[in-house]
Amino acid sequence: MKAEQQYIELYREAAETITQRSCPVMNAERDAAFGVFQQQGFPTQKVERYKYTDVAAAFAPNYGLSLGQLDIQPSRYIYSFKDSPINLAPYYNKIADGADSITALNTALAHEGLLIYVPRNEHPEAPIQIDNWLRGTAATMMHRRTLILLEEGSEATIVMNDKADHPSPHFLTTQVMEIVCKANVHLDIYEIEETTPLCSRFSNVYIQEGRDSVVKHNVITLQGGLSRNLCDVYLQGENAEVTLGGCAIGSRQQHIDNNTLIQHQVPRCQSNELYKYVLDDQAVGAFAGKILVEKDAQKTTSQETNANLCASSEARMYTQPMLEIYADDVKCNHGSTVGVLDQTALFYMLQRGIPEAEARTLLKNAFMGQVIDQIQYRPLRDRLYVKVEKRFRGEHEKCEDCRLCK
């Protein structure tokens, strides 16, 4: 319990300050969550869902705790928890898996929360963009907490960017995001990570979907150090639909671990998953995706695909697509591949005189394009095509499109 100990001590020292700066709805959960963390500690690699990431090692450095205030630009849909127009108690820490150690730690240490609230039948015209910018000179950790609540019949597009100054000190972020979609909601949410090799991110996203809701969640990892993205989806209303997408580009010592669980709890829901990885240098990728179809969830359809390219001899990939099915009237498919670039296509391109490096870039780009193609929001899709291509060409260090730099 070495790595845990400093967090236990930190909590004992800082709990009072955190509580003062926080709000009652968060404080109400705090001690119990700390209790869970204290009892379990960090998940070891024997815990099935943490098999591929050494959590304790990531938390071992001595991080300063960031207690800064959120800089929220006034908006009709974005609030801090303190200014919430609705009672958050029925939602906060209710959808999240309280038994997950990272979630518990986040619940204990997060002092502020971000609320995105879209009232009934409203459709914000512009996408809601949230930028999380890591800057500073000392090793720091942030515990982010987000609640997204879409009332019946509403729609939203949300883009979340994780960025960091280059170069950066060690940064550690935990994020717990609870997303509640009531009946007939349409939500597109994108998370784009472009940080530095010294940044670690532990993100736990929990999505609850009501009847006829349609949710698309994409997580795009372009740059970072350790990226761990857990996403759990609970399909609780009939005809709900979810699409999870992931694009992971790893180089150097990047470690990218996506872990998903989609629970079909009621009949006639649909789930789709497409995660793709391209790994270079010594990068390590992991994907574990479980589709759980409960006993009464008849007429479920589910399609899960994980495709991976290892582009260097030292890159490693772990993949684990799982089906756990207790209903009989279902159509579930999953497929997983780890491989090399299509050698026949490569040869065809070489025969046309395209240099090998260029041919490889074109093919990698095409491989990832399949995930980007799914992005509904056109300006973002176009921007990502460019970003992905630049990433493969190694031209990505600067972020030309960011308003904070200007």
Place this chain on the structure above:
Amino acid sequence: MKKKNKEDEKTPSQQDQNAFVRSVAEKKYEFGFTTDVQTEIIDKGLNEEVIRLISAKKNEPQWLLQFRLEAYRYWLTQTQPSWAHVTLPEIDYQAISYYADPTAKSKGNDKQEIDPELMKTFDKLGIPLEERMALSGMAVDAVMDSVSVKTTFKEKLSEKGIIFCSISEAVQQYPDLVRQYLGSVVPYRDNYFAALNSAVFSDGSFVYIPKNTRCPMELSTYFRINARNTGQFERTLIVCDEGSYVSYLEGCTAPMRDENQLHAAIVEIVVMDNAEVKYSTVQNWYPGDSEGRGGVLNLVTKRGHLRGVNSKLSWTQVETGSAITWKYPSCVLSGDNSQAEFYSVAVTNNHQEADTGTKMIHLGKNTRSTIISKGISAGRSQNSYRGLVRIGKNADGARNYSSCDSLLLGSQCGAHTFPYMDVHNNTATVEHEATTSKINEDQLYYCNQRGISTEEAVGLIVNGYAKDVINKLPMEFAVEAQKLLSVSLEGTVG
């Protein structure tokens, strides 16, 4: 609106199907008789004394006793694994007898003379032990409880230098070979049940195929649990030397008992340069009754080591029996260009639970593996595929293809797929695909339209579904397996 009765809403074919599923659930086990022979059974319980007693009864050399004792001491430090998707009951290891010898009566007299009751038993199971009556081209080692009853065609095989005998006999006659390979593929530390087996293993078969020899007949072992409250811990060791070939078959049954019977076996296979082994299993241990009472707990470690270049190993299994199956016939592909295959059909019904699959560990260059798994769940059963494909750092050009399909018959059962792929080499290609679905209504409808009853149609479709795997079995076994599949799913096939 008036709420309709659920049953009314269903189409006639669905009702037929339900009737079919119910009838499946009521199916009887055909091999559930017991044989009345005088069997020597040692007292229940497990301790070092028991292990010494087993070893002494088998007149074993000191090194083997030592091997057993080390395994036992290791086992004591371990706990029963719980990661599989089965509900393994608490096993009282002290309530089991670890040695039962149905041939005891004839011992001391002429060893060749076999109790006619035993001969009858194997006849009834369709395994004649009289060589003149035997299936053509097949040699059999028949094991009941802890002891090998008879091995046929031993002499004929020995002309080619092939050794096929019970492992107890091999320990006496070929101690060097046994000592060299025993535990070399599955060390006793491998897992909990492997440690238990290594401590108390009773009988099983030993096969050695010398260099450049093609074994002229199928070798086969038939396992039968007869005695009450005994466990069966057989141990099989197959060594196929350079440039040789052997096809080996294994079959098993047990009587119907209300209590669970424990079966914890180990199979080790060593394949040298340019050698090929085919290992086929038709497993039909007693699955328990329709309420889930009784049945065999089948906890088996099977592994082959493809040591040689260009070596080949293929596992084919048809799993229809046992209350609980925990079994992962695996391959370690060390030799460059070695090739491994795993073909499996697992049928679960009533309250059966199966967690079965394979591990393919690629270490050598240009190694190839193929996994084809077909799960069929009916009744209230749970059927899981669990597999690992690992491509080691040096396994340049390795390839794996896995396909795992599950078919669900009835709404009370479960079908699960847990594949793991670890790839540490960028020139490797690993592909996995899986589908889970219920039986295709359109196919049923098509058959119905052609005048085929739903029950018969289900049988036809299931049989077609399993065909890829059944076709891999040697002919005699394929017929047997098809029959078994139809027995497990209530005589709907053929």
Place this chain on the structure above:
Amino acid sequence: MLEIKNLHARVAGKEILKGIDLTIQDGEIHAIMGTNGAGKSTLSNVIVGNPVYEVTEGSITFNGQDLLAMKTEERAHAGIFMSFQTPIEIPGVSMTNFMRAAVNARRQAQGKEPLKSTDFLKLMREKRQLVGIDQKLMNRSVNEGFSGGEKKRNEIFQMAMLEPSFCILDETDSGLDVDALRIVAEGFNKLRTAETSAMIITHYQRLLDYIKPHFVHVLIDGKIVKTEGPELAQKIENEGFDWIKAELS
């Protein structure tokens, strides 16, 4: 001039070519005929540099350059083009991006500046019209969702874009109906200059009705066993290969 001397090659450890000697002068068209498995496709793949094939003996020079020492793309830059028997689909790579990369790589090898975007698109349009290929296809990924005929026509379009000096048509006629065959062959004839040489691999006379060869070679079991004028192709069309095999034994 392409000069092949005593060429031996194998694939997956199996020797396919067992000593090929062949010289193709500028402006000449050579047809290669032969039974299935004789080594026709191996020969063309070895010339363009498919890494699956291993050359064990012999040499190939092209305009004095040692082809076997060159990478596949360098051979392409030198002017060698192959129309593939079964052109591969490359999902996600658009025809435009693909052609731009190929054309500019060639230009770079020749010491020329990359084409400006407008010039490139103009060139695409010209060549497209020349071979009569639909604009719609240009917006798709390379060969993806193309019919058999469209794929072959796309090969000729790429040939138009890259202006090679030596072309291999590897069973370009397979899977084409008569009209498609005529269009592809006419496209090829339009593009050909007095210096362009070609090697045409085919099973049938019908392609040779449109593209007249100067020489017809018969390849059997990895060796060229007979070389004559265009009348040989007609004889093979009528009588098959058995009579040649009989002559040999």
